[in-house]
Amino acid sequence: MDPKSLRSFHRIAALGSFRLAAEELNYAQSTVTMQIQRLEEDLGIVLFERSGGLRLTEEGRLLRERSLPILQDMDRLRRTLAEMREGDAGEVRLGATEPAVSCRLPGVLKRFGERYPKIRVSVESASTPVLSERLRKGELDLALCAMPEHTEGLHFEPLYREPFAALLPADHPLASQAVVRLESLAACKLLVTASNCPYRRKLELLLAESGAPTAETMEIGSMTALASYVAMGLGVALVPRVLADEPPNGVLSRPIQGAAVDMACGVLSRTSGTPLTPAGAKLYAALRDELEE
Numbered sequence: 401m402d403p404k405s406l407r408s409f410h411r412i413a414a415l416g417s418f419r420l421a422a423e424e425l426n427y428a429q430s431t432v433t434m435q436i437q438r439l440e441e442d443l444g445i446v447l448f449e450r451s452g453g454l455r456l457t458e459e460g461r462l463l464r465e466r467s468l469p470i471l472q473d474m475d476r477l478r479r480t481l482a483e484m485r486e487g488d489a490g491e492v493r494l495g496a497t498e499p500a501v502s503c504r505l506p507g508v509l510k511r512f513g514e515r516y517p518k519i520r521v522s523v524e525s526a527s528t529p530v531l532s533e534r535l536r537k538g539e540l541d542l543a544l545c546a547m548p549e550h551t552e553g554l555h556f557e558p559l560y561r562e563p564f565a566a567l568l569p570a571d572h573p574l575a576s577q578a579v580v581r582l583e584s585l586a587a588c589k590l591l592v593t594a595s596n597c598p599y600r601r602k603l604e605l606l607l608a609e610s611g612a613p614t615a616e617t618m619e620i621g622s623m624t625a626l627a628s629y630v631a632m633g634l635g636v637a638l639v640p641r642v643l644a645d646e647p648p649n650g651v652l653s654r655p656i657q658g659a660a661v662d663m664a665c666g667v668l669s670r671t672s673g674t675p676l677t678p679a680g681a682k683l684y685a686a687l688r689d690e691l692e693e
Contacts (some may be wrong), residue, residue: 401442403474405435406467409447412436413464416454480518489518490679495531495543496523498623499562500665503642505544508690512683519679528668529596535670541680543668544687546598558666559691564603565644566654567630567637574636579657582606586615589635593623602663603638627651 411421412432422429440447447460456464483489496505501523509521524531524540532548534540547556566585568575574584586607593600607615618635620626626637631650638661644653667687669676676684 401439401467402435403471405439406471408432408435409439409460410464410468410471412448412454413456413460418454483518484677484679486678488516488679490677491520491522492542492677492680492683493540494521494523494683495526495534495540495545497528497531497543497545497665498525499640499643500544501525502624503640504691508686511690512686515686516679516682519682521683527594527596528598532668535668538670538674541669541676542684542687544665544691545668546663546665548598548668553670553672554668555671556666556668557688558664559688560665560693561662562640562642562665563662564638564656565641566656567627567639567644567647568652568654569630569633569636570650570652571633572636572652574654575652577654580654581657582661583610585636585638586610588615590615590617591620591626591629591635591637592617593626594619594621597623599623599638599640599663606661 408421408425408427411424412418415421415424418432418436419429421427422432425432436447443459443463445459445463446457447463449455449457480489494505505523509523512519512521524534526534528543528545528548531540531543531545532550532554535543536553547558548554566574566580568580572588574580574588590603592603618629620629623639624643626639627643627648629635630637631648638656640663641653641655647653667684669684
């Protein structure tokens with residue numbers, strides 16, 4: 401069934417007139433008549449009784465009843481496709497590392513959702529190496545993370561720097577200092593994230609540059625869990641400052657003295673293959689507008 405013919409059929413049935421339906425649909429009356437004739441031929445039925453006025457046949461009444469939901473679905477689909485074409489609807493798969501996924505994204509996505517309520521954003525939390533690989537495979541559209549070690553096929557746009565702070569047990573010898581030196585932490589047991597974590601690699605690089613001896617370490621897979629391990633007295637940790645603003649009981653946060661200890665973070669996207677959808681491009685722009693320093 402041709403959707404245009406079906407729509408004309410519904411307007412004729414509602415208005416009781418070929419002429420009025422043609423005027424409303426901005427068609428010539430002959431066009432509407434031809435549409436109904438073609439529809440009747442396709443279905444092998446008569447839709448209207450024309451003697452003594454225009455009335456639906458029994459088959460016409462059934463078609464009207466059963467096809468109305470189809471037309472409504474088609475109208476909704478047409479609107480959705482138009483919104484997707486303009487970027488006002490769609491789905492975006494976003495990856496993010498900690499602490500961005502816990503501390504920076506919630507507010508950004510709340511405002512984005514208020515502006516684009518028909519764009520659905522799913523968020524996956526993982527490390528930068530995992531997110532970059534999933535981007536290459538087309539399993540994610542964008543990622544908010546540090547710059548990956550290998551950038552083949554990817555584009556990284558830095559947006560902001562994530563400064564570090566030290567987390568210390570409240571009874572730690574360094575807790576009495578308002579600011580701690582990076583070299584002082586090397587003499588402590590350090591709680592660190594996984595070996596492929598860019599934050600850990602940056603920490604190891606900074607410690608090496610400071611000339612400090614190699615520190616004893618304990619590897620903790622979750623960055624957000626580090627504060628809990630510090631609270632138990634298992635060591636000290638360097639974490640993004642946004643995670644240290646409200647430390648748990650028994651843990652103190654201290655700034656680090658000396659050169660800036662921070663990590664560049666930004667948006668990672670593909671440079672080849674499937675381009676960003678209009679909805680994905682709007683999320684990219686929102687991340688840039690909200691997070692760029």
